[in-house]
Amino acid sequence: MAAPVGRLCHVSLHVPRGQPLARDLQRCFGFRPVALREAGGWRQLALRSGNAVFLVNEGAPGSGGGREGPLYDVDPAHAVPTASNVCFEVADVRSAVRALRELGCPVAVQPQAVADSQGTVTYAVVRSPVGNLSHTLLERGSYRGPFLPGFQECGLPDGQGDWFDHVDHVALACPRGSSGAWLRWYQDFLGFRRFALGPADDHPEQGLEIRAGRAGGLRLAALQAPPGSEAPMLVLGESLPGLPGARDQVETFLAQHGPGLQHVALYTGDILATARRVFEAGGSLVASPTTYYQQAGKVAQILAAGQEVERLAELGILLDRDGGQGEAPDYLLQVFTKPLVPEETFFLEFIQRQGARGFGQGNIQALWEALEEHLAADQDRGEPR
Known part of the structure; x- marks a missing residue:
């Protein structure tokens, strides 16, 4: 039990x-x-x-x-x-x-x-x-x-002006082939339940496969809190095989850290204002792929959500639909920070949800490619990580 x-x-x-x-x-x-x-x-x-x-x-x-x-x-x-x-x-x-x-x-x-x-x-x-x-x-x-x-x-107990509201999800980096056992453990031991990320995520253990980048892509699976709990989602990610010699951010994390907690996603009700505050305070955000805002239909999608392309692009914020095709579609906005420690390991994600419960497959692919570009740029400059 x-x-x-x-x-x-x-x-x-x-x-x-x-x-x-x-x-x-x-x-x-x-x-x-x-x-x-x-x-x-x-x-x-x-x-x-x-x-x-x-x-x-x-x-x-x-x-x-x-x-x-x-x-x-x-x-x-x-x-x-x-x-x-x-x-x-x-x-x-x-x-x-x-x-x-x-x-x-x-x-x-x-x-x-x-x-x-x-x-x-x-x-x-x-x-x-x-x-x-x-x-x-x-x-x-x-x-x-x-x-x-x-x-x-110590410090100030007053919470007025907090930049974030709560932890939206916690992401775990898995070696290939391990996510199924981890999913079972959290379900059997702590009462979590599988959360389907989309129609293609129809297997209880395999998760959703997203092909992106030279390194192959990502297999993603999610767990939601037990009934009556306010715990955040758990998201498990393992990389898919890619081109010889290519390494993605999950493999980089595993090489420097081993299996473990890769990032924490913090929820904000105004991601533009929060990302701007972080940027002006000296926090480093991962730039989005240069082609992201040029994708077919992306501009229309952003405008339909009441957002401005230039303002999102300035801070590297990504927007994706998540749900139905009605007049007021569900969507979410996301951006990653660069690692908070000298190693290429732990980092943060900021997320704002407008009715969306999942993660937006298009955003997952774009975020994956953005982090891959960031890693490749560091390797080209010879920066130690």
Whole structure:
């Protein structure tokens, strides 16, 4: 029996001490520091924008061998900076862990309670089949503090002017042939359900194939949260065979990181304003393919959605239909950032939905080609990644 998850609490990022990821999330992406913990050689800073929370764990050299690890997490001891934990709330941690243990799920941290003057929470950490990715299961109860017990409040609690609203989806990079097993795990263990990305996505495990670029393309599969849950979608991507020597962004991620969490998509109600703020704050966005806005029918599609081609093109924002052909069609807008760490690994996506629930096959292909062009340009310049 699965242990269905509730809403997302936070996504944990692990970086070496001194790397500017926490600073960049504040300066370039508008995240606000809300709580801090420093103990056992670890500095843990929770940053929030709307309901999207990143917990940046900075480990000092040698801290991984200490008795006290990062609170609400485990030390992934990973070779490169990584997003290695997705924390979900559950109704009852102890019963969830019992159910998962019976299914054969490895438990890294047994249920334990943490308390402060604002109340008590109970958490456990389980291992997923996805590389170094683990999941913290957290029972919040009536706790009403700014983040979680064990952290000291810091920064500004006022959320006015947040750049983002919530996490729309989390994307996992899969080695070829692994996505089917991962899909089954999240369905059987955490109660997620398959979400069809289109008419061609009619197989319970294979996903949707999108052919694009020299490297071959992408096999994409999606999972939606259990009934009654507000958790974001999980999107699994694995690359398709391409030309000899060609490498796409999934293969680049796997080469530098191994299987794991590739990017987090943040929802915004005004992607133009958000992307402009990010750009002006020094954040780097991936440019769209030069031919994207010249596709047959693309200009008409953009105008029908009430958008301006020049404004989207200026920031590399992509727009695609997703749904019926009525007078007011569903559509979505998307743009990727460049990697937030020195390696070509973790990055962000911004997404705005106008009725669309999926991801727009045309956008997926264009985003894939855009990132492939970005990688090829870096390789041509000889930039280290």
